[in-house]
Structure formats: C-alpha cells, structure tokens
Amino acid sequence: MTDILASLLIMAGLFFFMAGSIGLLRFPDLYSRLHALTKADNLGLGLLIIGLALHLRDPLIALKLLLIWLAVLAAGATSAHLIARHARRREKHV
C-alpha cells in the first residue's frame, strides 16, 4: 500500500519535473522560463522526496532527504532571484 503511494508520488514528482523542463524549452522569455523551472522543480522535488522517504522507510534518511529539499528550495529561489535581477539590470542598461 505504501509502495503504491510512494510510486504515485514519485511519478507525480517526475511529471512536474517534465512540465518544468518543457516550460524551460518552450516559454518565450527568461522570466517565464525561470517561473516554470523553479516552481515545477521545487514542487516536483518535494513530491519525489516524500515518495522516496515513504519507499525507504528510514527516519534518518527521510531527515536527510528533507534537508536536501529545504536546501534546494532556498538555493533555487535565491538563484532564480539573482538571475532575474541580473537580467533586469541588463535590460535597464540597454
């Protein structure tokens, strides 16, 4: 039962990853690409990590996975902000 739930969560996570990647490739400008990528990847990774934690059933590994997710969330949000700010400043210069 948990395994089925874990598989479903992992598949849902992969779907968000795919959506984010398609967004990265198909969206017209940098800002919407960043939007697609960070939103989809953060949610996708979260689902993936919950799925993996359920699958492995080890609280210590679950804690490490959670830490990884939090680190990726913060790093992803910050780097998206930095890229967007850099692009915005460059636009103003032109």
Place this chain on the structure above:
Amino acid sequence: MNATMLLIFDALLLASIIGLAWAALASADARRSVILFIAFGLLLAVAWGRLLAPDVALAEAAIGAGLTGALLLAALQWQPRKTADTTNSEQPTHTLLETGFRWLVTLLCAALAGMLAWSLTQIDAGTAKDALANAVAANIDASGVSNPVTAVLLNFRAYDTLLELAVLLTAVLGIFALGPAQAGYRIAGPVFTSLTRWLTPLLILTAGYLLWVGAHAPGGAFQAGATLAAAGVVLRLAGRDQIGLPRGNALRIALGAGVGMFLLVGLALFALGRPFLGYPPAWAGALILLIETAAMLAIAATLVSAFIGGQPTEEKTRC
C-alpha cells in the same frame, strides 16, 4: 523488461553526456561553454551513481561540477570579449590546408578512440584486477575503516593520496606565484547574503558529517574538503572576504596541513619501527580520521585560494 529500461536510461544518459561535451567544446562563446560544461559534470555524477560508484559521484558533484564550475565562472571575467561575437562556429573561414589539417587531427583522434576500444576487448575479466579487489576485501578488517574506497585511499594506497595532496599544494603555490588575488566574481546582494547566514553553517556541518561517515559509507576527506570550500566560496560571494580563510602563517599551515599530517604520522610510525604509513590495525581508524581531518582543511583552503585566484591580501579591499 527491467534490463531494457536500464539500457534505455543508459543510452539517454550517455547521449546527453556526449552531446553536452560536444556542445561545450564546439562553442566559441566562453560563457556558453562553461555553463554546458557544468551541466556535463552534473550528468557525469549521475553516471557514477548508476555504475555504483557513490564516492566518485559525490566528489564529481562537489568538485567536478561545483567547484570547477565556480572557478570557470570566475574565469569568465578576464575572457577576451571578442569571442562573444562569433556565435557558433569555431572559426569562420579556413584555408584548404587548414581544413585538411583539421580533418587529419579528427581522424587521428577517432583512431585513438578505436584503438582504445579494441584494447578493451583484450581485457580478460576476472584476472589481475579481481585479484586486487579480492585483496582489498580480504584485508578490509585490518584497515581501520569499512568503506573499501576510503581503505584504498587512506591505507592500502596512502602513498598515492600523500602525493596527491602534494600536487594540490604545488598547484596552489603556482597560483600564488602568478600574482595577488584578483576577484573574478561580483558580490551577489542582500537575498544571497541572508541565504548564506544558514547555508554556511549547514555546509560546515555537512563537511563534518561527510568526513566522519567516510569511514563506513560514501564520503571522506575530498568530498568534505570540497563542501567546506563551498562554504568559503559562498561567503566570498556574499562579500565576506575577510572570514572563512585564514591569512599569513595560519593560511600556510592550513595549506600544508594535509601533506604535513601525512608525513608526521608516516615518520612517527617509522620511528616506532613500522613501515612508513603502515598503521597498526588497532590505531588505523583513529590515524585515518586524523589524516583526513588535516587533508580536509588543506583541500578546502587550497580550493578557496584557487577561487579567489591568488594569495589573499592583508588589507581590506572591499566592504
């Protein structure tokens, strides 16, 4: 079914790796090349994980993609600007002779790859290399650690690791000889600074964890040193270039710590009548941890020094 799926995964992964390497090297735009190369390094880490080499995967992600990436991005600062104009071709025009020469080089490189592949068919699985792997497995209990890769690096082939740390030291001395530090990065801003407030302690904690866990699971001094160096790099990107890396004599001690501790332990054992770096099994675990701690500090100091591109200056250069 499962095997076919894995085969498809392998094919996709390898096609992406080779494609990224090709794209990174075919581009004339330095920025594009560097970013593709970082992606190449990250996919390599996936490949090492796939081939059951988690120690190597960690090192590749932290060093091969992470710190090499930081070094390369900092190097974009001094790139000659003119390369950005010619977008995709290596060089716009070639004379007939040049074209012939390029084809000759390409052909010779392809021939080399072919010969190497042929030589692989001559490897007889289950001979000498398995004898070495079996020797590692047979002696692992006396090595002081249970992770076979750490046992090879810090015990069975400790000489190699000593000399590797000497290579690192030589490289950083070479960098210092080329001139004072010259930051190739810009300070990232307030959002990043607030990230570093908790990211830096987390990185230091992770480095300590990787160092400790290396005895029985994937990890060790190299991955830990790279993580610690990442903390130093992050601090510099946040504009804190006065902390995280010692100065003057303290820096010299940190850079030499790996080689120094190795020699100290080796010579002490020598004086006690054991072979150089031949640890007594009862002490091996503790001695390995001692050497690895020193090596981690040396690797981190070396990598941060390399990132700032020279010896850190004494006076405050920015605030």
Place this chain on the structure above:
Amino acid sequence: MLTTQWLYALSGCLLLALGLRSALLHPALLQRILAINVMGSGVFMLLIAIAYRGPGMPPDPIPHALVLTGIVVAVSATALALALARRLTREQPHD
C-alpha cells in the same frame, strides 16, 4: 565485459577523443582547458566502467579510488591552468 560496461567504456573512449580533438584545435584557451577536463572525464568513465560488476555486485574499489584522486588532481590542474591563462591574457597586448 557486460553490455553496460561496454556502453560506458565506449562512451569514455569517445569523450577522450572528443576532448583531445578540441584541445588540439579549439582557438580559445578556456575551451582548451575544458577540453582537457573532458579528456580526463573520458578516462574516468573508462575506469569506472571497468570497475563495474553488474547490479547488486560490489564494484572494484581500486579504480574508484584512482578516479577520486584524479578528480581532485584535475580541479587543481584546472585552477593552475586558469591562473596561467589569466596572467597570459593580461600580458598580451589587446587588439
């Protein structure tokens, strides 16, 4: 050797050749440094493929230790090469 080993080993050979070609032919210094790194990665892939023993089997730890050493040596060599290239660019007259 297993099919997986062949796939990765042949890709390693290909990466080595790809890197060597660019190291010899690319006009820009930075990409030549990258090319040498790609060559190194090809050799690493060859070694890790040789160490692989199939799913569920413990791989040979010795090539793994060699590659770990190689990665660290590669980053220090890259750092030195970049420092040399920076100095070279600074010394050259601008055109």
